[in-house]
Amino acid sequence: MATRYAKRLQKELMELQVSPPTGIRVEEANDLSRWVIGIDGTTGSLYQGEKFSLQFRFNDGYPLEAPEVIFIGKPPVHPHIYGNGHICLSILYDHWSPALTVLSICLSILSMLSSCTEKVRPVDDSVYVSRAVGKSPKDTR
Amino acid sequence: MSFYRERMSSGLDIKNEELYGGVGDGGVVGFHCFSCWNITSKMSEDEIYDDYDVDDDSAEESGNESADNEEMDYEYSTQEIDFDDIHSSNRSIGKLTRQKSFEVLDRSELVSESRKLIKEVMDVLSIPSEAAVSILLRHMKWNKEKLIERFMDNQDKLCSDAGIPNLRLDKAVDKSLQKFSCLICLEDFPPSQTFALSCDHRYCLACWKLYLECKIGEGPECIYSTCPAPKCKVKVHEDAFKKLIESVAYEKYSNFILKSYVDDNPQVKWCPAPGCVYSVRCDRKERKEAVTCKCGFQYCFNCNDSEIGDHMPCPCSQVDKWLQKASDESENVTWMLANTKKCPECRSPIEKNGGCMHMTCRKNAGGCGFEFCWLCRGPWSDHGSATGGYYNCNKYDKSKAKEDDEKANDAKTELEAYMFYYHRYESHKNAMKIADEQRRNAHQKEQQILSKFDVRSADTKFLMEATEQLLRNRRVLQYSYVYGYYLDKKSNERNLFEYLQEDLEKHTNQLSTYYELSLDKLDDYQAFIKWKEQVTNYTRITKKFLDHFVEGVAGGLTGSHHNN
Ligand SMILES: [Zn+2]
Numbered sequence: 047m048a049t050r051y052a053k054r055l056q057k058e059l060m061e062l063q064v065s066p067p068t069g070i071r072v073e074e075a076n077d078l079s080r081w082v083i084g085i086d087g088t089t090g091s092l093y094q095g096e097k098f099s100l101q102f103r104f105n106d107g108y109p110l111e112a113p114e115v116i117f118i119g120k121p122p123v124h125p126h127i128y129g130n131g132h133i134c135l136s137i138l139y140d141h142w143s144p145a146l147t148v149l150s151i152c153l154s155i156l157s158m159l160s161s162c163t164e165k166v167r168p169v170d171d172s173v174y175v176s177r178a179v180g181k182s183p184k185d186t187r
Numbered sequence: 188m189s190f191y192r193e194r195m196s197s198g199l200d201i202k203n204e205e206l207y208g209g210v211g212d213g214g215v216v217g218f219h220c221f222s223c224w225n226i227t228s229k230m231s232e233d234e235i236y237d238d239y240d241v242d243d244d245s246a247e248e249s250g251n252e253s254a255d256n257e258e259m260d261y262e263y264s265t266q267e268i269d270f271d272d273i274h275s276s277n278r279s280i281g282k283l284t285r286q287k288s289f290e291v292l293d294r295s296e297l298v299s300e301s302r303k304l305i306k307e308v309m310d311v312l313s314i315p316s317e318a319a320v321s322i323l324l325r326h327m328k329w330n331k332e333k334l335i336e337r338f339m340d341n342q343d344k345l346c347s348d349a350g351i352p353n354l355r356l357d358k359a360v361d362k363s364l365q366k367f368s369c370l371i372c373l374e375d376f377p378p379s380q381t382f383a384l385s386c387d388h389r390y391c392l393a394c395w396k397l398y399l400e401c402k403i404g405e406g407p408e409c410i411y412s413t414c415p416a417p418k419c420k421v422k423v424h425e426d427a428f429k430k431l432i433e434s435v436a437y438e439k440y441s442n443f444i445l446k447s448y449v450d451d452n453p454q455v456k457w458c459p460a461p462g463c464v465y466s467v468r469c470d471r472k473e474r475k476e477a478v479t480c481k482c483g484f485q486y487c488f489n490c491n492d493s494e495i496g497d498h499m500p501c502p503c504s505q506v507d508k509w510l511q512k513a514s515d516e517s518e519n520v521t522w523m524l525a526n527t528k529k530c531p532e533c534r535s536p537i538e539k540n541g542g543c544m545h546m547t548c549r550k551n552a553g554g555c556g557f558e559f560c561w562l563c564r565g566p567w568s569d570h571g572s573a574t575g576g577y578y579n580c581n582k583y584d585k586s587k588a589k590e591d592d593e594k595a596n597d598a599k600t601e602l603e604a605y606m607f608y609y610h611r612y613e614s615h616k617n618a619m620k621i622a623d624e625q626r627r628n629a630h631q632k633e634q635q636i637l638s639k640f641d642v643r644s645a646d647t648k649f650l651m652e653a654t655e656q657l658l659r660n661r662r663v664l665q666y667s668y669v670y671g672y673y674l675d676k677k678s679n680e681r682n683l684f685e686y687l688q689e690d691l692e693k694h695t696n697q698l699s700t701y702y703e704l705s706l707d708k709l710d711d712y713q714a715f716i717k718w719k720e721q722v723t724n725y726t727r728i729t730k731k732f733l734d735h736f737v738e739g740v741a742g743g744l745t746g747s748h749h750n751n
């Protein structure tokens with residue numbers, strides 16, 4: 047990883063570990079290029095009381111390129127989250143900006159969960175999941 | 188059209204007899220004295236040129252030759268030593284005046300054209316910034332009129348849609364700040380080391396540079412890059428690119444801007460030749476003549492395809508139709524071709540490695556020595572002027588054509604007819620590739636000649652001229668079989684067409700044969716000069732035949748010959 051931005055990643059990690067916002071915690075980051083972040087369904091939302099895990103993978107292009115972000119374990123049942131943990135969220139793909147951070151991604155995903163009114167999978171879930179076997183969500187768009 | 192019939196039936200037996208024809212009859216003019224190709228080797232250059240003078244005079248009388256040709260004729264009759272120089276420079280002047288309808292542009296001309304357009308908009312709309320207008324123009328696909336209209340209609344909306352709100356470029360930094368924290372690298376900088384567009388999303392210079400270079404790496408879309416801030420739609424303007432990135436990367440970026448200028452402009456297209464950097468502007472809607480790029484590639488501007496090239500005498504739509512058919516039939520054709528590329532006598536496989544259609548089944552390769560025509564597989568002794576025999580190679584067999592009528596629904600016969608044309612089309616196409624190679628290798632041949640004979644380098648210019656002529660002839664011949672395939676099978680046009688095609692084909696083959704003569708066979712200077720005269724002469728002759736053919740197809744076939 048380019049040293050310049052390895053430093054940014056270190057800073058982001060430290061910030062999250064030292065003063066994590068409510069409902070967000072670093073579960074795993076032994077390898078700087080792969081983190082697991084735990085998030086809690088917010089109070090008052092359909093996901094209150096549920097816990098989820100997000101996997102972040104960073105390549106050399108970060109933050110000029112978006113990280114690869116998916117749910118691991120049991121993904122939330124949500125119209126924009128596939129059964130295999132892939133997330134339909136534009137800032138992770140076309141609308142990525144290098145000024146976005148791991149924290150801002152987590153907050154976006156939490157707000158996406160909070161605004162949900164019906165717990166259902168995407169309509170094309172089974173088709174997408176079978177097509178996306180072994181692929182990064184960045185390559186299935 | 189009795190003239191053509193007459194000449195057809197008398198075939199090639201006519202010698203030393205001058206024929207001028209087609210005067211006032213559909214625009215086909217100026218046939219030559221047959222002597223100029225039958226006894227070429229005995230003629231001096233002056234005699235050859237004299238011949239052309241006579242010919243062209245007759246053409247002038249008929250009022251059908253253009254003015255630039257007349258000019259050339261005067262040059263023909265002079266006896267200058269460095270004849271070829273004058274001749275060719277004159278020819279290019281003639282060409283220029285005739286083909287003003289297109290223009291080859293290099294990179295700097297594209298730059299100044301696009302700058303000129305930007306300047307015009309700046310003046311009309313009183314916008315002082317070139318960078319801002321450049322964004323507006325790119326947003327409007329370089330359409331100046333549309334831009335001005337939209338700008339007048341709703342300036343604010345247009346500017347924010349285009350990503351340059353209020354036409355503002357950069358946001359100056361607040362110098363009172365002690366330090367500034369960059370949201371991309373998360374580090375602190377003095378304000379002087381930061382930059383922001385009008386939206387005031389401020390980042391350090393290093394992050395800007397990496398961000399923009401990353402965009403350029405992604406390709407042509409980089410010219411529409413926006414500010415790195417999430418959801419910000421403000422476009423990064425040219426001056427910012429220039430200021431923030433290295434000059435090598437900026438060069439790449441400018442090339443992408445030029446690319447958009449060309450791609451968005453229907454009157455300008457890149458030359459399709461592989462690796463060519465030029466572009467061509469062509470304003471006419473209908474194609475008439477091919478355009479010629481500075482790289483030497485000649486092609487149809489409309490089709491703009493390096494494989495198709497120029498397709499005179501066919502219209503574009505016919506080429507489309509033909510290529511579609513070729514791909515539909517390709518399986519059948521492959522099978523037929525694979526099963527017919529054998530010596531007609533002994534069935535040995537035949538390899539074709541010259542541009543000429545005269546094939547020899549090589550004894551040293553286990554063959555029988557049979558000499559035959561690549562196109563019709565008939566014995567070569569039946570062909571060409573050497574025996575005065577009737578050359579029947581460009582016509583689909585008449586008796587077969589009759590059968591055609593009888594078995595109009597027989598698909599196999601139709602495929603055979605198609606195969607006839609397809610095979611010739613392919614053969615000339617391949618011969619063209621060989622001619623192209625010969626043209627590129629003409630320099631080597633020149634060196635061999637210069638080292639073998641005591642001649643000046645001006646004496647070898649004919650090599651390049653011959654190969655260029657061969658190339659042109661092969662290309663026209665190639666497409667002439669497409670044209671012929673779609674010509675009405677029983678029309679009068681067809682007779683004339685095949686007649687002109689035959690002439691061109693025969694003499695082109697002859698030129699190929701002469702050109703491909705091994706230098707080992709030239710024992711002395713005399714032999715060289717004799718050979719040079721043959722090649723030079725045939726180059727001129729085939730040029731005339733090519734002109735006749737092209738003029739004939741353009742005028743004579745479709746003009747006043749609707750007798751059927
Ligand atoms: Zn920075």
Ligand SMILES: [Zn+2]
Pocket residue numbers: 384386387388414415416419420421
């Ligand atoms: Zn911005």
Ligand SMILES: [Zn+2]
Pocket residue numbers: 458459460463464465480481482483484
């Ligand atoms: Zn070119």
Ligand SMILES: [Zn+2]
Pocket residue numbers: 474487488489490491498502503506
């Ligand atoms: Zn065309």
Ligand SMILES: [Zn+2]
Pocket residue numbers: 530531532533534535548554555556557
């Ligand atoms: Zn043989």
Ligand SMILES: [Zn+2]
Pocket residue numbers: 560561562563564565570579580
């Ligand atoms: Zn033949």
